Amino acid sequence: MANVLKVKCGVCGSRCFIRRSDFLSDGFARIYITCTNPQCCQSEVYNFERSHVVKTSKLSKDRLLEDVISLLSEQDKQQLKKMIEAV
Numbered sequence: 001m002a003n004v005l006k007v008k009c010g011v012c013g014s015r016c017f018i019r020r021s022d023f024l025s026d027g028f029a030r031i032y033i034t035c036t037n038p039q040c041c042q043s044e045v046y047n048f049e050r051s052h053v054v055k056t057s058k059l060s061k062d063r064l065l066e067d068v069i070s071l072l073s074e075q076d077k078q079q080l081k082k083m084i085e086a087v
């Protein structure tokens, strides 16, 4: 499994847990965290924002191909199939 979001307390450096996530728009959330150190219990809010795409999702590519193929005529689909088989 991939890494998960880990947040350290801004006061004592202990790990924090996410209490609440408010997704305010696509790609932006406000994350409410609380320190796990019982002697600290600092609570903070982080703005969590998507910056950019590093690698396009395979799902997006498949969906894009499906959309393009659905627009082709049967003749174009057969021609495309021949082109793919020739590669």
Ligand SMILES: [Zn+2]
Binding pocket: 009, 010, 011, 012, 013, 014, 035, 036, 037, 040, 041, 042
């Ligand atoms: Zn703390």
